[in-house]
Amino acid sequence: MTATPFTLASASLFIIFSALALVPFLFRNQRALITAVFSLTAISSLLSLIAGIWTVRDGITESYIILLGLPDLPFHMRLDSLSGFFLTVIGALGFIVSIYSIGYVRGFIGQRSVTSLVFFYSLLLAGMFMVVLADDAFFFLISWEVMAASSYFLVMFEDERTENRRAAFLYLAIAHVGAIAILLSFGLMAGFATGFEGFNGYTFDAMRKMDIPPSWAAVAFFLAFFGFAAKAGVMPLHVWLPDADSVAPSNAVALMSGVMLKTAIYGILRVTFDLIRVFPWWWGAVVLVFGLMTAVMGILFAILQQDLKRLLAYSSMENIGIILIGTGMAMVFASFNMTALSALALIAALYHTLNHAMFKGLLFMGAGAVHHATRERGMEGMGGLIHRMPWTSALFLIGSVSISALPPFNGFVSEWLTFQAFLLSPALPSPLLNLLIPLGAAILALTAALAATCFVKAFGVTFLGRWRGDHDTPIHEVDGFMKTGMGLAASMCLFLGVLPTFVIDWMDIVPERFLGGKLAASAGEFGWMWLTPISYTRASYSGPVVLLGIIAIVALAYIILHARGTTIHRGPLWDCGFEKITPRMQYTGTAFSMPIRRIFGFLFNVRERIEVDAEHGQRAFPSRIYYSLKIRDRMWNWLYQPVADASFWVARQAGRLQQGRIQMYLIYPFITIIVLLVLLR
């Protein structure tokens, strides 16, 4: 038989499952376990990566049926350009993180058994592959929940810590409710696809052909959107995200934040553009609004965090928001069937998906490296790591630059595309949207700027300055595997930023297939140099030139200035002549984010307390000052606390039924009989 992308994909699945099967035999020898399983997952991810690239490049669509599941409802699998794209993303990051994990997970040896980590990491990867390959509701949901469950166990990895348990519980609860919502939405669509006389209604193929009345279509869409949003961490369903990502092992988090959230995006795209296909503009508007809210709130939260991984988690929320913004725009344009414009917006969203996978994976791996080296979680205790971990810090810097959307790195390209989409909104026939969408652009701009601030803080406080902790903590650079992983991700960030045209030409098939429109081919001679989504006169950007230009000017300046050698004296800090500056006197992360906190404080529930205990009551001469800061998410008090209280109240009422006296228990059937008889006659 000839090899097709699908054979590669199924081969990669096979490899992963054989790796899983290997675990029971290897878990006695943990080192071997780590090496074997993670290299296998790396290989399988590589295969999927190739399969994905291949599929999208040639615009292949293959579907197969695996004879598992119910006899009348076997597992349908389908590999088309959309799933191919996401397969690429997952495969790429899966490959990188698997290499990284070999080094990272070894750090646990001697402290605890890593078997469950290894096992569920691979299962999570497999689950994600299956989700994008699934082509019927049943298989999709199975893969979806396998993914959720395995990530739950990953969060539970260090299960003796209560915060892990709490986070894991919250995560799975929200994810499961979301999954039920998705299930219901599929049920609705299956019902309209072909009644419920047989099982064939559950296949996506049937759903593609369904004719569903608009009102029910809206119900189906919003059920699905709710479910996927719960997984993607969209406001206000985001609360699990920071908790889970801050406590889970970093390699797992790199996958979860980097690609698992994206499977939710995949779901939204699949349901919207492939299954339902015809929708009014306001669906897109709703998605857009949620995206904006998520983006800006996410990044504001991120700035206020003191725990590095927590900060990164919130910033993932922001990026999901940005992706949703692109998606929403694409939906709005598509609903007015402006195919070219919606193609632009969709490309922006997809490109950001890819980018975010890369740099967020990189950043989480970096955070993992830092935690691995310092055993320190809060940034306030760190600082000056750039001197001790040069590689990690350099790579982390690349990640920070990329995520702050600075040219010539990749984050910029996708945000630029999103902005272009915004600027094309005047073409929309609806005046309301004309007025509102530019405001959205402004919010996006705010988000981008805040992101830059956030990562100046993250990098500055963690890596720059001087070590704030005690001096004799041994801090060492991480090993080769981890460096390799991060290096790969970093180079991807650069590549995607400098040569976007290749990637966009490659992925142009996706909007072409699902929206019927594609981006204009890049114009001018040296087409690959200029990214011109609409037209040459409309807007253009050239990554290579920016990169080369800056390098050239810097090099020139450097050479000229060093032509006449001036010596460099090292001296103590000047700092306006202040003396005896200790590392504790550096600007802390809390202080750094204080202005933002003051400006946007009304959005949060900030509790700031300063306690002064003074020498015998003379407050003028305090001996010690305590400062405590608590920032809570208002959503807790607005949404989650009430829900919890309500359900416990109901539970108490329900408990009243069971209050012990047998006479009461005898009354219930008595009443029931009487009532039923009265009702029925």
Added chain:
Amino acid sequence: MSEIFPYILDGLQIVILLFAAPVFAGWVKTLKCWFQGRTTAGVLQPYRDLTKLFHKDIVLAENASWVFRFTPYAVFGSVVLAGGIIPILSVDLPLSATADIIALISLFTIARFFTALAGMDIGTAFGGMGASREKTIASVAEPAMLMAIFTVSLVCKSTSLSQMVQVIAHGEFILRPSLAFALLAFALIALAETGRVPVDNPATHLELTMIHEGMILEYSGRHLALIEWAGMMKLFLFAALGIAAFFPWGIAAANDSPALFVAALSLILKLTVAGVGLVMIETGLAKMRFFRVPEFLGSAFLFATLGMLSYFMLE
């Protein structure tokens, strides 16, 4: 010849930027002295400062990392590159397609990003404070900036600067309220972005008020020179940007020498006027408290939004 010429012109424009920027800065300083009735050091004083700094040795804080040493070059590089993109004399620039206005603004963001990192690198309270404040202001300023720019680009149906100049300068002349609002917003933001009074005071080293100076406190020698120079160029470029976006008349459409001559003259004229305007603002206003700045920029944002709305409503 004709296809080489644009490249030469682009190079020329960068050279102009490099050498005109200090003059412009000097002009502003001189005007200020006149306004405040002081004697001036002359328009060329910035040159002297720069040369002096270039000749000085560098004293580097002992725990400064490579980020600290790389920053001046990064700042310089990004700003100069921006200079090659903004049409100062002519629209027909090969580099102008490199980055449209959004990319241009993020070039300036690169400079700011690395300056802030450098401020935190040496690990002093002032550096961190400066970085924090700088980034805060930037976070509020940039959206407003983009709103102002978007208004213009909506008018011109393009975000590429050359195209904008083309449309406004060489299309038929219309009075647009949207552009008026946008200009107002742009002026306010430009003050913030270039760190002028009332947002920041370039002349102060008073610990608790300095923002930009706080970050570069530890720099010396050529590093400091590069940063100062970049600062001057940034001021110049914002003036040029404002000109290109709002008063592009005179900028050459095609690269024939008379047009370029006219362009040069008009540029000098406009810059002179711009300097006067800037100085009038700086002497007229006092530096405001840091936490008043968001309100200041918020009003800028409001103007920009009004501009956009008026574009949709009135035009």
Added chain:
Amino acid sequence: MTIFTLLGVSFIGALVLAFVGDRKFAPEINIVCSFASFVASIVLALQVYQDGPFVAGGKFFFIDAFSVYLVVLTSFVSMTTTIFSKPYMRRERDHGRVGHWGMRFYHAMFQLFIFAMLLCLLTNNVGVLWIAMELATLATVLLVSLYKTPTAIEAAWKYFILCGVGIAQALFGTVLLYFAAEKVLGEGGDALLWTNLSQISGQLEPTVLKLAFVFLMVGYGTKVGLVPLHNWLPDAHAEGPTPISAVLSGLLLNIALYALVRCKVLVDGSLGTHLAGNIMMGFGLLSILVASFSMLRQKDIKRMFSYSSIEHMGIATFAFGLGGPIATFGALLHMLVHSLTKSSIFFTVGHASQMHDTQEMSKIRGLIRGNPLVGWGLMLGVMSIVGMPPFGVFTSEFLILTATMKDAPLMTPFLLLGLGVAFAALLRRVQPMVSGHIPSWQHPLKASHVPVILHMVLVLVIGLYMPNFLSRWFHMAVELLK
């Protein structure tokens, strides 16, 4: 013939065990008997599978796809339960919670209970069905009170009285059914045979059947444990010995539901409306909601899981009420996977509470580290019971929910609520029990691996790759329940 062996084995087993008493080999006899009846049931199943439903013993027995799959399930779960109960009960006795007479009694009554349930499923006579049901109740009443503690006695008394009263209502319903049937079929025994009733259900007098269904619903509903007739269930499960809890929620509830569904088919057939179905949906929904909310505040582990049984019985009842091929398929599947999962959960729960000498969840900790089988068994069991794929419960809930979305979309919010709350309630409690360090008061235990693994593997297989014959079986049953 197989039928007689099937019933005979368990009945004789009961007698033998009653005489053998608390000898060393009593548990083995118990296991052997259940195994024998399991084999017999397989044979029976094969017969049905080959040549369809048939009547035997002079119309006294009637086996079709619906009943036979429950027969197999019953004998299988009872077999695994006997395997589990061997070490469990032995330890109970060594800790002096059960005396010699208790053990004798336990073994004898266990087999009698199995016999009664099999009779329920095999008989062709509504009256005999009722008798067997009552017999099953009586057999378990004393098992519930086996520990003789005040609470155990209280629980058993409530079980006795409430189920007795309920079942009495069912008898009244049966009388009315007979009354209606003899109009058509003439007097004598034939009027109570499923085989006849199902044929002439169209001609039965609607008004009478309406009345009859009310009493049957309340009667058998009490045994199913539908809210508000459920009050006996948590007490009985929590106070009885764990093997009994396992078979109670694994099997007895199913049997009662089986009876209820049979009656529902008759009644709907005669009314020609969906009335009975709607009533069942109502009860099911109420049970789901009340049970899942009650789970939130439980402290006793077995009590919590008994509420979960109520919830799942509610789901199955709801689905049967909903009707339609997919919902019915889902409901049948749900009965199967629920009883497998729930009994295996009870096995692990039994071990866990023996390891900590308590049923209080706040005292049970660190199971995975303490005894991986028990810990992971409980964790996965709960994952499965809350409807996480790839376990079978997910499959059935998937079918049921999607069918509901089609036929009764307005019900789905309640289902969503119920399932969500149940999920949160269970996970919230189970998570800390399985995770964390081993507490000081935990002592190691030789757990019986086979039943738990066997059940979980089966549930997993059903969820991932349902064998063809099973689904054909279900389809046959669905045809019957049209």
Added chain:
Amino acid sequence: MSISLAAQINSILAALILLTAFGLLVQRRIYGLLHLFAWQGLFLSISTAVVGFVAEKHHLYISSLITLVLKVIVLPYILHVLIMRLKIHREIETVVNVPITMLIGIALVIFSYSLTSPIRELSTHVTKSTIAVALATVLLGLLMMITRRHAVTQIIGFLSMENGLFFAATSATYGMPLVVELGVGLDILIAAFIFGIFFFHINTAFDSLDVEQMARLKEED
């Protein structure tokens, strides 16, 4: 004996059964309850026999015999023995609010009358008018179990419910098939032994037979 006469006799017996049911509802003394219960059983078996005679259903004689043995002799005897053993024969149980209970009881009778009217129209039996009484007896038994708080009383209530069921069976359908009747009888016998055991357990565990004490198992608040 003609059909109509039999019907009259039967309805008189039905009235007596109903009367005893009410009696059970309000009787305070345990022995009184026991006697009333025995009487009810007697009436029941007689009416079964009468119906059997009228309808020439000879298996009804057997079931009437069963009733006689079981409900009139065995069960009361067992209960008697138990009461002796447990030394509760002097106990006088407080009955909550007799008038209200009576009113509810009467309401139940009316209710079941109106409820069974469709059946009456359908039935061709001479005994059709008595089915309302049967249902009423069942419901009254249930009501008795609800209002009384003594274990023995509850059991008696339960058994009188069974009487009602038997009565329903005979009056509505000239008796269930014999096998069913036998089976039911057997079940009741087993039940009798079981509650016998239970009385002792309860008495030892709670040193009284007051079921009010058995309220430990509940959802705590």
